[in-house]
Amino acid sequence: MTTYVLRRLVLMVPVAFLVTIGVFMLIHLTPGDPALILLGEDRSPQAIAAIHQQLGLDKPLYVQYLIWLGHIVHGDLGRSITTHQPVTTAIGERLPATLELGAVALIWSLLVAIPLGTIAAVRRGSLADHLATGLAVGGVSIPNFFIGIVLIFFLSVTLRLFPFGGYVPFNQDPFENLRHVILPAIALGTAGAAINMRFTRSSMIEVLNQDYIRTARAKGAPWRRVVFIHALKNALIPVVTIVGLQIGGIIEGAVVTETVFTWPGVGRLAVESIFNRDYTVVQGIVLLAAFSYLIANLLVDLVYGWLDPRISFT
Amino acid sequence: MRWVAVAVAGLVLVAACGPSGGTSQSGGTPKAGGTATIALESELRTLDPLDSSLLVEREVFYNMYDSLFTIDPSLKITPGLVKSWDVSDPLNLKFTLQSGVKYQDGTAFNAQSVKDNIQRYLTASTSRRKSDLASVSSVEVVDDTHVIFHLKKPDATLLATLVDRAGMMLSMAAVQKGGQNFSLAPVGAGSGPFEFVEWQRNDHLTLKKNPNYWKPGLPYLDGVTYRAIPDVNAILAALKTGDIDIARTIAPKDVAGIKSDSSFIYRDTPAIGFNGFELNTGAPPFNDPAKRQAVALATDRYEILKNINFNIGVVGYGPIPPSSWAFDSTEKIYDHADAAKAKATATGFTFTYKTTSDPINQQLAALLQSELAAAGITMNIQTEEFATYVQECANHQFQACNVNWSGRLDPDGNTYAWWHTKGDFNDSLYSNAQVDAWLEDARVSTDQNKRKQDYLNAQKQIVADAPYVFTVFGVSAQISSNKIHGFTLYPDLMIRMAAVWKG
Numbered sequence: 001m002t003t004y005v006l007r008r009l010v011l012m013v014p015v016a017f018l019v020t021i022g023v024f025m026l027i028h029l030t031p032g033d034p035a036l037i038l039l040g041e042d043r044s045p046q047a048i049a050a051i052h053q054q055l056g057l058d059k060p061l062y063v064q065y066l067i068w069l070g071h072i073v074h075g076d077l078g079r080s081i082t083t084h085q086p087v088t089t090a091i092g093e094r095l096p097a098t099l100e101l102g103a104v105a106l107i108w109s110l111l112v113a114i115p116l117g118t119i120a121a122v123r124r125g126s127l128a129d130h131l132a133t134g135l136a137v138g139g140v141s142i143p144n145f146f147i148g149i150v151l152i153f154f155l156s157v158t159l160r161l162f163p164f165g166g167y168v169p170f171n172q173d174p175f176e177n178l179r180h181v182i183l184p185a186i187a188l189g190t191a192g193a194a195i196n197m198r199f200t201r202s203s204m205i206e207v208l209n210q211d212y213i214r215t216a217r218a219k220g221a222p223w224r225r226v227v228f229i230h231a232l233k234n235a236l237i238p239v240v241t242i243v244g245l246q247i248g249g250i251i252e253g254a255v256v257t258e259t260v261f262t263w264p265g266v267g268r269l270a271v272e273s274i275f276n277r278d279y280t281v282v283q284g285i286v287l288l289a290a291f292s293y294l295i296a297n298l299l300v301d302l303v304y305g306w307l308d309p310r311i312s313f314t
Numbered sequence: 315m316r317w318v319a320v321a322v323a324g325l326v327l328v329a330a331c332g333p334s335g336g337t338s339q340s341g342g343t344p345k346a347g348g349t350a351t352i353a354l355e356s357e358l359r360t361l362d363p364l365d366s367s368l369l370v371e372r373e374v375f376y377n378m379y380d381s382l383f384t385i386d387p388s389l390k391i392t393p394g395l396v397k398s399w400d401v402s403d404p405l406n407l408k409f410t411l412q413s414g415v416k417y418q419d420g421t422a423f424n425a426q427s428v429k430d431n432i433q434r435y436l437t438a439s440t441s442r443r444k445s446d447l448a449s450v451s452s453v454e455v456v457d458d459t460h461v462i463f464h465l466k467k468p469d470a471t472l473l474a475t476l477v478d479r480a481g482m483m484l485s486m487a488a489v490q491k492g493g494q495n496f497s498l499a500p501v502g503a504g505s506g507p508f509e510f511v512e513w514q515r516n517d518h519l520t521l522k523k524n525p526n527y528w529k530p531g532l533p534y535l536d537g538v539t540y541r542a543i544p545d546v547n548a549i550l551a552a553l554k555t556g557d558i559d560i561a562r563t564i565a566p567k568d569v570a571g572i573k574s575d576s577s578f579i580y581r582d583t584p585a586i587g588f589n590g591f592e593l594n595t596g597a598p599p600f601n602d603p604a605k606r607q608a609v610a611l612a613t614d615r616y617e618i619l620k621n622i623n624f625n626i627g628v629v630g631y632g633p634i635p636p637s638s639w640a641f642d643s644t645e646k647i648y649d650h651a652d653a654a655k656a657k658a659t660a661t662g663f664t665f666t667y668k669t670t671s672d673p674i675n676q677q678l679a680a681l682l683q684s685e686l687a688a689a690g691i692t693m694n695i696q697t698e699e700f701a702t703y704v705q706e707c708a709n710h711q712f713q714a715c716n717v718n719w720s721g722r723l724d725p726d727g728n729t730y731a732w733w734h735t736k737g738d739f740n741d742s743l744y745s746n747a748q749v750d751a752w753l754e755d756a757r758v759s760t761d762q763n764k765r766k767q768d769y770l771n772a773q774k775q776i777v778a779d780a781p782y783v784f785t786v787f788g789v790s791a792q793i794s795s796n797k798i799h800g801f802t803l804y805p806d807l808m809i810r811m812a813a814v815w816k817g
Contacts, residue, residue, distance in 0.1 A: 015463060017577075021386070024771070030701075030702075031701070031705055031706075032699070032702050032704070032705050033705045033708075034701075034706055037704065038359075039367050039442065040367035040368060041367065041719070042367045042442045042445070043708065043738055043740075044445050044738040046444075046445075047442060047445070051438070054439065054440070060407075061689075064703070082359045082360050083497070083499060083515070084497060084498075085495075085496065090515075093514075094515075095517065100340075138351070152551060156555060157551050157554055158549070160555060163555065164548070164552055164557060165548065165552070165557075166517060166518075166541065255492050259544075262516075262517075262541070262542070262543055262544075262548065264515065269516065272357060275699075275701060277701050304514060
């Protein structure tokens, strides 16, 4: 197993290298000049030239790439073009907020998906099944920014149950922290809940039709025990795959939600940095997003082994 | 941010009605204590005036730092850290400084500090203040409270420039202590009514009362918190939920609702910027003056004011707004739209108009399109992402481009950069030797009447040549909860908090 993990980690290196090229080219080939954005109403040819020189933007693109690559090999992502803050600090400051939002959204999605998916599978064709299916279709098809706006309108502006946006760190006020995270987490997690619910349902139906379930029932095991102990664990394998990808995708999922709820996370930093052509920060965030995918995939593979001991790592 | 975001704000905010300028009435005796939360339309990038380029940054600076000069609501230059001044010799300006002022970190404000600050703005590699101070050759320290600004050439705009960031004085000890992180955490650097506490980027920026502020009794509030809310609808929602107390901008469509709600205060006063769109005189079709004039003639400013700005603001004819001493109230050569006259001037041509995806800009584009169609002019709308659009407009890669200007205190700031042949904002590639001469003369002339005549001449010519089609002058507004008192509206859009109190 250790060899397997090590091999997977080594294989990440060429992938990461390709990612760096992609990231760099994408943002640098996008039209727009950071100097013009930085200077705003204070632009002048001299000031623009000075900024280009400071940022090395006057050098050929491949030279700029090699300089940047040289720095990241040493663990240095550079400094933000707009705020001069080290990129690692800029991302590090916002990562906890994004992770919290992502975690609560994931918990919300699983809390909804697994019970509903299981009930829908066990009572296939019933009213509960149809209702759950209807909710799932809605959850997937309504974009999360719209869910966010609706939540803000009803629960925040009209009923004033929740703040309309913003963030309070957990260590500062745990209660306020929770009050602030609930709406964005629901907005962010609902699509995932719907997908996970459908996966749980179809996978559960498949498992419930298998011979060992019939055997367990024939041996007199109570239905409840068969469903939750025998069936559910095996039915969760495809769900784990999809949840793994969702974890890897927390950052890009949060881009829109964080903007709607003015949540100070990495997603909002990404949006702002793209608009500002803050090359170094965008590059840092995309690298982070790519790595979280790679790591999440690895973790998913490892969890398979725990869920199904027949899977071995060689 | 962004000049256009700013510009949009200019458009968004917009006055005709309501009391103009001045302090808000009523409220009784000022009460100390409490805090206020203010919405900013975008996140800040820096807290150092040295490399600032955003309107929202200036909004914060005015409450943390003091400038050498200040303005009153009628835009008259008034004493700031400079107590009195003698500008009779236009090359050697003599300033007497306030005495006994200390920065928040305890170091003294004095003549040496003025010299050091100006030196820093002029020489630091990341300074964006160099062009502001281009006319200054050196600052001489006479004694602790007297300095002389030696100029390379007369500069009638300098005092107005020193109201803004180039005149903001910082404690050099605090700057040095802050080092590379100074622009993110300028602890104790200003001498203003509030001092820096913390900046949680993308969430909030907190300032606390400066207990040793040199103006007695001020400020009233214990602290001020800024929150960046980059969406006008979200700003309105935050006002209604009480998450914020004061905003500068809401969507024009929401102004009537807020005005009729007694739990809010809405006031506005004419601002200092202009709104409209620039035409590229360096390329077809607008290298033909007749086609530019046809567009200016066919544009219905009153319809724009009514439909886009909900009648908040006034129609605009030229670059200098009614709040300025150089405003020309007679300049109305393109008043009401005149399709017949436009047709007679030039018709049957097509051009592309670049703008951003901002909903208000989109509505404006659609309205213009239909107005111009009535004169037989086909306008195609090209919507672009902000950074792309800025780049193309700045590099003259456009036929028409929707760019607004937040405005400057001195009329020079609303004209020279835009229409002098060598102006930094001359995206239109406009060039007229006479206009250049008037604008240059107004820069160096110390006689205000002569300056005014120069600006009147230049405005007439610019408007007639139509490198830019002026549409609407916006407003500077106060939108706040009715608990906010002592608020003074300034045309420059800045929210100054020293005298504000909460009831």
